[in-house]
Amino acid sequence: MTLDLARDLPAALADRTAAWRLIAEIAAFWGAPLRPGAGTGAGIDAGTGAAIDAELDAAETRLGLRLPAALREAHRLIGDRPDLTGNHDTLLPPAELYVDRGCLVHRVENQSCAYWGIPLAALGQDDPPTVGWPDAAPSVPLEITPWTARFSTECLAVVLTEPLLDEAAYVDAGEVDPAGLADWTELPRLHEPGVDTRFFARPEGLLVVQGGSWLAMRAVSQEALDALCEKLPVSWLDH
Incomplete structure (x- = not known):
């Protein structure tokens, strides 16, 4: 889908x-x-x-x-x-x-x-x-x-947000500079001004950045997760 x-x-x-x-x-x-x-x-x-x-x-x-x-x-x-x-x-x-x-x-x-x-x-x-x-x-x-x-x-x-934190799924997290997300599509803001939460999407994954730098990401498969983690300049928790 x-x-x-x-x-x-x-x-x-x-x-x-x-x-x-x-x-x-x-x-x-x-x-x-x-x-x-x-x-x-x-x-x-x-x-x-x-x-x-x-x-x-x-x-x-x-x-x-x-x-x-x-x-x-x-x-x-x-x-x-x-x-x-x-x-x-x-x-x-x-x-x-x-x-x-x-x-x-x-x-x-x-x-x-x-x-x-x-x-x-x-x-x-x-x-x-x-x-x-x-x-x-x-x-x-x-x-x-x-x-x-x-x-x-x-x-x-x-x-x-919450499915990106499901430890049983294809997820990872870490610190990121949002400038490194040029290959991702930033989505329309859901929150009111002053709430620092941004969502970014690709066909094979979704991520959220909170507080300016904390990233949580989920991919559709382990292969997709590994590839996305390799491309992004992030200090990953699990990769």
Whole structure:
């Protein structure tokens, strides 16, 4: 299967239906297709769909708030796929959603050093923006950073990033000068200004650069991974 992220990302960033469709294509590209009808209810197993909806309804009752449509759809789509959402950081299941810092927390860094959430004031939107903040003591002044313009965009960023950190796949990581990525296609930015995360693609691989230099990469095969690692000026962890 081919994947043309440079072509398809702009539409996915503007419309959550297109975002869900692209997430399904990304999963299939890595050989891990979603269940039929996931995210839409069309063709999804009735028992599975009912169970997910019951968990989401219980979360609403427990929290005393309504969950945005995009969050509910995302859990039907990828809520049970830690291979796509939880190799490093964790997309919280409905039973673990909670409120903190005036936000509905939906994702937590793997050592609880950072958190991502939806501002409570935006919960009335179908596809609300997301924000992020580092772990800090309650007495420490905290700046909450705008993260993505839409929750569906946050889900796209998660599914583009987390499979690159799957140690059972064809992956590697290291420090890179982005100037050395001239042979890769830089994709449209998913995050808000101030979030230093950039995605680059080739037909045989995908990589993310965070914090200006930290790179994680996944390839479609061991041969492709070896060839890409040989070409890039990176101090690799495993090569």
